[in-house]
Structures are given as structure tokens and as C-alpha cells.
Amino acid sequence: MATASCWFLVFVWVVWWLPPALAGPEEQQGEGCSSLAKTCGNLTISRPFWIASREAGRSCGPLDFQVGCSNNNISFLRSSGFTGSTGFAIMNISYDDRNLRVVDVHKEEAFNVTNGTCNFPSWNTSSKLAVPFKVNPANLNIILYKCTKRVALVEVRCANASNVFVRTGVRFDETGNYGGYALEGCDAIVVPVMGSANASNFEQLISDGFLLTWQPPTPVAGSGGSKKTTRIFIILGSLGGLAALAAFVTYLLHQRKRKRAVASDELMRSGSSMTSYSKDLELGGSPHIFTFEELEVATDGFSASRELGDGGFGTVYKGKLKDGRVVAVKRLYKNNYRRVEQFLNEVDILSRLLHQNLVILYGCTSRMSRDLLLVYEFIANGTVADHLHGSRSAERGLTWPLRLNIAIETAEALAYLHAVEIIHRDVKTTNILLDNSFHVKVADFGLSRLFPLEVTHVSTVPQGTPGYVDPVYHQCYKLTDKSDVYSFGVVLVELISSKPAVDMSRSHSEINLANMALNRIQNHEVVQLVDLELGYDTDPETKRTIDRVAEVAFQCLQMERDLRPSIKEVVEILTCVRDGDCRAKSMKKKASQKEDAHLLTEGLQFSPDSVIHRFHSQSTNHSVASNASGL
Structure with a gap:
């Protein structure tokens, strides 16, 4: 232990003294100022930045680089003239690249669904910036709209507000000209973000912040040769410290390996407490615990050439284990603040389930691992989305009989989940994998929730993918098994149309495929919805x-x-449609039990009139068109 303490002291010396020693002459501070780096919470503040409150009234750096440190140890950029709840919170500083990641606190607090707020901000983010800071062109933008009338051209609706909308994935324009995104009757605010153009959780995009770039401060006169000589000696001493640091890191790695077994047990205990299921559904046993190192080897160091795709919570890589098994390895995003919860949730759920149409979880890393990694069976034939309207759509491999089987197998997987009181909550074609025989494997259980049979709904903040989210869930925060049924309905429309669930290039009222489908089917215009290459007009x-x-x-x-x-009824109907052996007696019995379930038989002619009539008779103000899907 004494040896470890010595190494630790060397480590502290290097971390505190090396950055000032390497600083250029333009970053020399004023008389009486400390040359040591300062900390505010977990953030290290060094030149050119300085914390005014720590310098006893002295000016110890350029005024533009003053940093405020709040009582709860959050750093704020002061040069913009905005501080506290209206300023920029500093999340990270990259001194080599002259970049810093900041969060617009005012907008983060304005869009906090957890606290039930959804307030429209008063100004663009860029209006709060001044030299030497500017928005990094690597950012994307989201545009917030506040509208005085109903607007169709939107991506997502903000929480429970009916007049605030959000569009994500807008490219950065250095000229600041976003006139092409203006909407009549709407005020617009532009907010830079770092996230993907396809990201759906705009609140998380705002919370993750964006990049600022700064110009170096003007060099300060008076840096003589004696200071340069002193700096050389300090650098030489620091290099010796770096060698000691390398030895310290080696020691830590050795200690870490000894604790992996304990960390694995900790994962299982934490997973149980965080997901807290009310009954034992244990069917598959505990997952195998992999080390980060063996999965790093299996994926060639998480090589880009091994990348299979990006999901909502992580990147998936193809890997090969030492035993020869080919696997899919999901590496959860480090900037996702809920990644541990989603990791434990998926491990707990998949280790309890066993069904031929659910993806198999081979194992995971420890919760204490360097990265959170999930290891699945590798499904070689891509996703349904790939084949319908993605990278493999040109192959035309999905014939109509295959698509009908895909629909049935997906519904059977969901029926199994509902039977054991689990709601998937993110049913979509990108989460439906296909093997080489085009059999279904439903994947991605990071958002899944327990749904006890004795309750009518679970109240939770809406999550999911735009275009698939149940509008009732989005508006009322009430999640039920019928929320999965709605999402599956969108999947069915994709299967018959080969169209994506959301397409901004379509007309305003049909951006969401669900809206288009309801309109076409209600008006007996299925021929305008269906993919005619399936043989609709020839067979x-x-x-x-x-x-x-x-x-x-x-x-x-x-x-x-x-x-x-119910999804169970959907399975029965689709199986009946495929096999063509529906019996009128069975149909009449089910129709008497639930008159609004207009089931299909060989003797019935296609018409949604019975459903539409009952739907309208219950409320003259009710529209069959679904609302824009939410987060």
C-alpha cells in the first residue's frame, strides 16, 4: 500500500504541474497569480481560462476567458454576458483543439419533460456568443418552432405542448441563413447540437450540448529568456514524472483484473435492483461475463470495418470469439446518461426470455468495465428496414409471402413478451432482424418495461422512435400493451408499402406513414399505398x-x-389470412365478443367501413388520423 501511495503522489504532481509547464508564452498570467490549474467539480480549468472567484480580485487572464464556478461545482462561461440559469455550462474543454463542449442552460431547463416543462426560449443560441468564441461548424442544429396554428411540417411535438415543435438534423450554416426552414405562423429558434441527424430525443441533444471554438488570446509581453529556461527544466522533470505515471497505470490495470470477478457479481445485484421485476421470469439463466479485452480483440479494436450500424443507444460491431462463434457486439454510447440503466434493463430482460423469434443474448461485460458491451448472436441477413427501403432494397429479396411470414413471426414474438408482462416499447423495422432463411429475430430491449397484468397502464416519460410511438402514450404518458400494437401497425404498413415510417420529402400531411395509411385505407385507395412490385394488381x-x-x-x-x-388477436388474424382456412363459425364467435374487431375471413370482402363507422359513432370530434409521433 505504501508503494501505491507513492505512485499516487507522483501522478498528482504530473497532472497539476505538467499543463502549466507546457503552456506557451501567450498564456502567461499576471503578477501574483497562481500557475496551478484549478478545478471546478470534475473539470480542470487551466490557461487561457481562469476562475475569477479563486484569484482574490486579481486579473489572472484575459477577461473573455473568465470562468464562473457555481456552488454545485458547475463551470459557466462568463464572456457571453449570460451566467447562471441563462448562460453556458462548460461540460468539457479540449485545450489541444481549442474546443469546449457547452450546454445552453436556459434551453435545457426549458425542455425538461421529466419536470413537465416545455417552454419556448427567447433567443437563438448564437446571439449569446461573442469573440473569441464561435459555434464549431461540426455541429448540427435543431430548430424549435412556436406556432399559432396547426402545422403539419414537423418531426416531433414537444412533450405535452400543442404549439411547440422540433425539427432535428438541420445542417450548420456559417452564414446563419436558415430562412429555408421558416414555417408560416411560427416563431423559430436555432439551437446547435452535437448529435446525429437521425437522433429522436431532442431533449438529450440539448442536454449533451454543442462545440464552441475559441481564438487564442493575444500574447502577453514580458516573457523573458529566464522564464523559457525555467520552463525547459520543468518539462524535463515532467517527462520523468510521465514515466512514473506509466508505471502507476500498469499497477492499476493489474489491480483491476483482480477485481473483475467481484465486479461481475456486482452487475447481477445491480441489475436486479434497478429493474425490480415483480415475479420471477427466469428462463434463460445468468449471462456470461466477457472482459473488455476479449471483445476488443474479437472486433479488431472496434474497427470501423466491423461496424454493422448505429442504434439509438450504441454502435453494433461484428466480432468473432475465440471459440469461433460469430457475434454482434453492441457498444453503448458514453455520452448517454441513461446507458447503465438501459444496459442493465436489456441484460435482465433478455436473460429471462427464450423464444425462437427473439435475439439471443450471449453475455455482456461487467458494469464496472471500461465500456458497457452486450454480446448477441449474429444475425447475418440485416434488418427488415434494410430490405424494405434501406441499403438492400434494390435486391427485392422480400416477396409478399416472406413479408407476411415476417409479420406473423414478429407478432408472435410480441405476443410472447406480452404474455410474460413485458412491453417492448420500440417496435420498428430496424429492430427486426432476419436470418438467412428470412426468419425473424426481434432485438433491442433497452426501452422495454414490465407491465403487470393487474394494472391498466404504466405511467412513464414517452420514449421510442418518431413515426412508431403510440400517440396516446405520447400525449398522456400512459404506456400499455396496445402501444406495441400501434407500433406494429406501422410495421405492417411498411411491409405492404416498402415506405419508411417517416419521410420528410413526402407531403406535409403524409410525413408520418401512419397518417398516409389511415387516409388511403379509409378512402379505399390501398392501391396508392401498396408496393405494386409485390403483384397487387396482377395476382x-x-x-x-x-x-x-x-x-x-x-x-x-x-x-x-x-x-x-390485442397482439394475440393480430397473430390469429394474420395466420388465418396466410393459411386461408378461417372458419365463419370462429369468426362469428369473435365478432360477438368484440364487435369493433373487424376480423377477416375468406367470405368477407375488404372494407374498413365497419371500423370507421364505429370509430366515428363514438365521437363526432375524433379523427382517424394519428398525431405526429413523439419521442
């Missing part, structure tokens, strides 16, 4: 089955949850 049997699947989708997409069938 009567194909037309018959597509019409019936379209009607099932129509029922699943109803705004009124009671009008939607």
Missing part, C-alpha cells in the same frame, strides 16, 4: 391477402386504444 390472391393485412394495420393504428386488437 388476385396477393391482392386478397394484402387487402386484409391493410385492414389489420388500420385497426392497429386507431387513436382509440379500445379499437385496437
Whole structure:
């Protein structure tokens, strides 16, 4: 232990003394100022930045680089003239690149769904900046709209506010000209963000902040040769300290390996407490614990050439284990503040489940690992989205019989989840994997929730993917198994149309595929919705089955949850449609039990009229068109 303490003292000396020693002459501070780096919370503040409150009234650096440190140890940039709740909180400083990541605190607090707030800000983020700082061109933007009338051209609606909308993925324009994104009747505010253009959680984008670039301060006169000589000696001493630091790091790695077994047990205990399921669903046993190092080797150091794609919570890589198994390794994003919760949630759920149409979890790293990694069976044939409208759509590999089987197998997987009281909460074609025989493997359980059968709903902040989220869940924060049914209805429409769930290039009222489908099916215009290459207008049997699947989708997409069938009923209907052996007796029995479930039989002609009539008769003010999907 005494040896470890000595190494630790060397480590502290290097961290505190090396940055000032390496600083250039332009960053020399005033008389009486300390040359030591300062800390505010977890952030190290060194030149050119300085904390005014720590210098006893002295000016110890350029005024533009003053940093405030709040009582709760959060650093604020002071040069903008905005501080505290209206300023910029500093999350990270990269001195080599002259970049810093900041969060616009005012906008972060304005859009806090957890606290139920959704307030429109008063100014663009760029208006709060001045030289030497400017927005880094590497950022994207989101645009916030406050509208005085109903607007169709939106990506997501903000929380429970009916007149505040958000558009993500807007490219940065150094000229500041965003006139092309103006909407009539709406005020607009531009907010830079670092996230992906396809990111759906705009609140998280704002919370993650954006990059600022700064210009170096003007050199300070008076840096003589004696100071340069002193700096040389300090640098030489620091190099010796670096060698000691390397030895210290080696010691830490050795200690860490000894604790891996304990960390693995800790993962299992933490997973149990954080997910807190009310009954034991243990079917698959505890997952295998992999080390970070063996998965790093399996993926060639997480090489970009091994990358399979990006998900909502992490990047997926193809890997090969020492035993020869080919696997998919998901590496959770480090800047996702909920990543531990999602990691433990997925481990706990998948280790309890066993179904032929659910992806198999081989194992994971310890919660104490350098990175959070999940290891799945590798499904070689991509996702349904890839084949319908993605990178493999040109192959035209999904014939209509295959698509109908995909729909049935996906519904069977969801029915299994609902039977054991689990809601998937992120049903979409990018989460439906296909093996080489085009059999389904439903994946991505990071958002899944327990849904006890004795309750009517679970109250939770809406999460999911735009275009698939149940509008009732988005508006009322009430999650039920019918929320998965709505999302599955969107998947059905994708299967018959080969169109994506959200497409900003479509007309305003049809950006969301659910809106388009409800409109086309209600008006008996399925031919304008369907992918004609499936044989809809050339093969009567194909037309018959597509019409019936379209009607099932129509029922699943109803705004009124009671009008939607259960996923178990959907399985029965789709199987009946595929096999063509529906019996009239069985149909009459089910129709008497639930008159609004307009089931399909061989003897029935396609028409959504019965559903539409009942739907309108319950409320003259109710519209069959679904609302814009939320977060």
C-alpha cells in the first residue's frame, strides 16, 4: 500500500504541474497569480481560462476567458454576458483543439419533460456568443418552432405542448441563413447540437450540448529568456514524472483484473435492483461475463470495418470469439446518461426470455468495465428496414409471402413478451432482424418495461422512435400493451408499402406513414399505398391477402386504444389470412365478443367501413388520423 501511495503522489504532481509547464508564452498570467490549474467539480480549468472567484480580485487572464464556478461545482462561461440559469455550462474543454463542449442552460431547463416543462426560449443560441468564441461548424442544429396554428411540417411535438415543435438534423450554416426552414405562423429558434441527424430525443441533444471554438488570446509581453529556461527544466522533470505515471497505470490495470470477478457479481445485484421485476421470469439463466479485452480483440479494436450500424443507444460491431462463434457486439454510447440503466434493463430482460423469434443474448461485460458491451448472436441477413427501403432494397429479396411470414413471426414474438408482462416499447423495422432463411429475430430491449397484468397502464416519460410511438402514450404518458400494437401497425404498413415510417420529402400531411395509411385505407385507395412490385394488381390472391393485412394495420393504428386488437388477436388474424382456412363459425364467435374487431375471413370482402363507422359513432370530434409521433 505504501508503494501505491507513492505512485499516487507522483501522478498528482504530473497532472497539476505538467499543463502549466507546457503552456506557451501567450498564456502567461499576471503578477501574483497562481500557475496551478484549478478545478471546478470534475473539470480542470487551466490557461487561457481562469476562475475569477479563486484569484482574490486579481486579473489572472484575459477577461473573455473568465470562468464562473457555481456552488454545485458547475463551470459557466462568463464572456457571453449570460451566467447562471441563462448562460453556458462548460461540460468539457479540449485545450489541444481549442474546443469546449457547452450546454445552453436556459434551453435545457426549458425542455425538461421529466419536470413537465416545455417552454419556448427567447433567443437563438448564437446571439449569446461573442469573440473569441464561435459555434464549431461540426455541429448540427435543431430548430424549435412556436406556432399559432396547426402545422403539419414537423418531426416531433414537444412533450405535452400543442404549439411547440422540433425539427432535428438541420445542417450548420456559417452564414446563419436558415430562412429555408421558416414555417408560416411560427416563431423559430436555432439551437446547435452535437448529435446525429437521425437522433429522436431532442431533449438529450440539448442536454449533451454543442462545440464552441475559441481564438487564442493575444500574447502577453514580458516573457523573458529566464522564464523559457525555467520552463525547459520543468518539462524535463515532467517527462520523468510521465514515466512514473506509466508505471502507476500498469499497477492499476493489474489491480483491476483482480477485481473483475467481484465486479461481475456486482452487475447481477445491480441489475436486479434497478429493474425490480415483480415475479420471477427466469428462463434463460445468468449471462456470461466477457472482459473488455476479449471483445476488443474479437472486433479488431472496434474497427470501423466491423461496424454493422448505429442504434439509438450504441454502435453494433461484428466480432468473432475465440471459440469461433460469430457475434454482434453492441457498444453503448458514453455520452448517454441513461446507458447503465438501459444496459442493465436489456441484460435482465433478455436473460429471462427464450423464444425462437427473439435475439439471443450471449453475455455482456461487467458494469464496472471500461465500456458497457452486450454480446448477441449474429444475425447475418440485416434488418427488415434494410430490405424494405434501406441499403438492400434494390435486391427485392422480400416477396409478399416472406413479408407476411415476417409479420406473423414478429407478432408472435410480441405476443410472447406480452404474455410474460413485458412491453417492448420500440417496435420498428430496424429492430427486426432476419436470418438467412428470412426468419425473424426481434432485438433491442433497452426501452422495454414490465407491465403487470393487474394494472391498466404504466405511467412513464414517452420514449421510442418518431413515426412508431403510440400517440396516446405520447400525449398522456400512459404506456400499455396496445402501444406495441400501434407500433406494429406501422410495421405492417411498411411491409405492404416498402415506405419508411417517416419521410420528410413526402407531403406535409403524409410525413408520418401512419397518417398516409389511415387516409388511403379509409378512402379505399390501398392501391396508392401498396408496393405494386409485390403483384397487387396482377395476382388476385396477393391482392386478397394484402387487402386484409391493410385492414389489420388500420385497426392497429386507431387513436382509440379500445379499437385496437390485442397482439394475440393480430397473430390469429394474420395466420388465418396466410393459411386461408378461417372458419365463419370462429369468426362469428369473435365478432360477438368484440364487435369493433373487424376480423377477416375468406367470405368477407375488404372494407374498413365497419371500423370507421364505429370509430366515428363514438365521437363526432375524433379523427382517424394519428398525431405526429413523439419521442
